[in-house]
Amino acid sequence: MSVGAYMSQISVSRSVVVTLAFSLIPFSLLAQKPTGGGSGTPTGTTTTTTNTPTAPTTPRPSIPTTTNSNMDFNRPIFLRGKVVMDQGMQITEPIPIQRVCNGQARREGYTDSQGNFSIQVGDNSNFQDASESGSAFGGMRPAQVNTRQLWNCELRAVMPGYSSSIISLAGRDFNDMGSVGNIVLHRIGGAEGNSISVTSLKAPDKAKREYQKALENYDDKKFSDAEKHVAKAVELYPQYATAWELRGKVQMMQHQDEEAVKSYEAAIAADDKLVSPYIRLAAVYSIQSNWKEVLRLTDRATSLDPFNYPDAWLLKGAAEYNLKQFPDAERSTVKALNLDKEHHFPRAELLMGSLLQMKQNYVGAAEHFRAFLKYEPKAPEAAQISSFLAKYDAQTASAMPAAANEKQPKE
Numbered sequence: 001m002s003v004g005a006y007m008s009q010i011s012v013s014r015s016v017v018v019t020l021a022f023s024l025i026p027f028s029l030l031a032q033k034p035t036g037g038g039s040g041t042p043t044g045t046t047t048t049t050t051n052t053p054t055a056p057t058t059p060r061p062s063i064p065t066t067t068n069s070n071m072d073f074n075r076p077i078f079l080r081g082k083v084v085m086d087q088g089m090q091i092t093e094p095i096p097i098q099r100v101c102n103g104q105a106r107r108e109g110y111t112d113s114q115g116n117f118s119i120q121v122g123d124n125s126n127f128q129d130a131s132e133s134g135s136a137f138g139g140m141r142p143a144q145v146n147t148r149q150l151w152n153c154e155l156r157a158v159m160p161g162y163s164s165s166i167i168s169l170a171g172r173d174f175n176d177m178g179s180v181g182n183i184v185l186h187r188i189g190g191a192e193g194n195s196i197s198v199t200s201l202k203a204p205d206k207a208k209r210e211y212q213k214a215l216e217n218y219d220d221k222k223f224s225d226a227e228k229h230v231a232k233a234v235e236l237y238p239q240y241a242t243a244w245e246l247r248g249k250v251q252m253m254q255h256q257d258e259e260a261v262k263s264y265e266a267a268i269a270a271d272d273k274l275v276s277p278y279i280r281l282a283a284v285y286s287i288q289s290n291w292k293e294v295l296r297l298t299d300r301a302t303s304l305d306p307f308n309y310p311d312a313w314l315l316k317g318a319a320e321y322n323l324k325q326f327p328d329a330e331r332s333t334v335k336a337l338n339l340d341k342e343h344h345f346p347r348a349e350l351l352m353g354s355l356l357q358m359k360q361n362y363v364g365a366a367e368h369f370r371a372f373l374k375y376e377p378k379a380p381e382a383a384q385i386s387s388f389l390a391k392y393d394a395q396t397a398s399a400m401p402a403a404a405n406e407k408q409p410k411e
Contacts, residue, residue: 077147080118081167081180083111083157087187091115092200093242094215097183099169101153105342111157113212121150147174157183160195160275160308193275193304197241200271207236211243218250226250234266241271248280257284275305279312286315294319302335310339314348321351330355346375350385366392 083095094110097117109119151171156164162185172180203211210233217226227250233243248263261284267277282297298316301309317332333355336348353368369385376382 077121077150077174078118078177079108079121079155079169079174079180080116080177081155081183083115083117083183083185085162085185085187089196090201092196092203093211095185096158098156098158099153100156101149107158108155113208150174155180155183157185159185161188161191161193161305162186162195163188189305189307191305191307192273193301194271194273195275195305195308197271197274199239200242203233203237203240203243207233207240207243210236211240211246214243214246214250218246218253221253223250223253227254238266239270241267241274241277244270245274245277245280248277252280252284257287260284273304275301275309275312278304279309279315282312282315282319286318289322291319291322295323306335308339310336310345310348313339314345314351317348317351321355326355326358343375346372349375350381362392 083091083097085091091111091113094112095115096107097109097111097119098105099108099121100106108121109117111117150169153169155167155169158164165182165184165186167180167183169180210229214226214229214233217223217229227247230243230247230250234240234247237243244263244267248260248267251257251260251263261281264277264281264284267274268281278297278301282294282301285291285293285297294315298312298319301312302316305312313332313336317329317336320326320329320332330352333348333352336345337352340348349368349372353365353372356362356365356368366389369389372379373382373385373389379385
């Protein structure tokens, strides 16, 4: 079992395998990329929800009819709007915008540094990650999204520690290029930590422009160019915590782990209430099997915000597992599972299954292993887990007739 490098907001980071001391099955625990503006992770963000609206039986004239809907597949659909904070706080970094259709979420793009977004629906397949529905969204390929299908969809923003208002797309005229309106983020919980850096709000405009260029390069996987711009941003404003964090992500993508450690440490020094750098740094140390540091950092992250980062609890549980603090590991993993309402981190199920397996609670272990396969059916461990479950089911089935016979009354 292992913990992988924490995933970035925009593109998938590399993952690693670190062997644990105990496992009946050689599983691995790979931390996935979370959603949101903090650790990204994106990931444990709580959002306000509403019942998904359905399209009216009689479409508006601007909505394509059955006879011309095939032509509509080829027409690009653009949406623009703005994300704002309920208390007037400024946005310091891009915030993911999700389209949710029939309960399935697909990331469509990001805001700019002022909170504005302009997205082409279904066009941003590069933005998808393991916490979302992927390219086969709702059974539709991205190029096949049409206006009628969008009537069953909503837009929301994703940021740890904040709930998002919802913009319904039902009944909208997608020929109109006007704004869909504002998505409002509301602070939730009483956490001490932040997912938005307060010190980064004070960055001068020139540093912000360099940061924005670095983000664009990062999105395009031009990591050497991104490094140049983000280095300039932190040179112009050394307290730019968000830029230091981005620099660490860029360095991780270039396998510069030691440099990434320094960047994440600089982010923490610049803003010690920003939660995400603690989690990213913990992920780097997990690669190095430095579980004491992983535990120290995740202890800090979960004390700053115990409500919104299931990935922090997952890393904490993995560290405690490796340090043979098994009761603590179980408590941390339970916390990760409880926070991960949308199952962004299915490997928490894998860790819990292994912990229960250790306790010879095979019924509970099987339940969590099945959940893991449900949410991550193509995992490298899937064949091994399936083999274990098959043996478990066979043993359970063979024991049932004997138990039934014991309960039969004797003649």
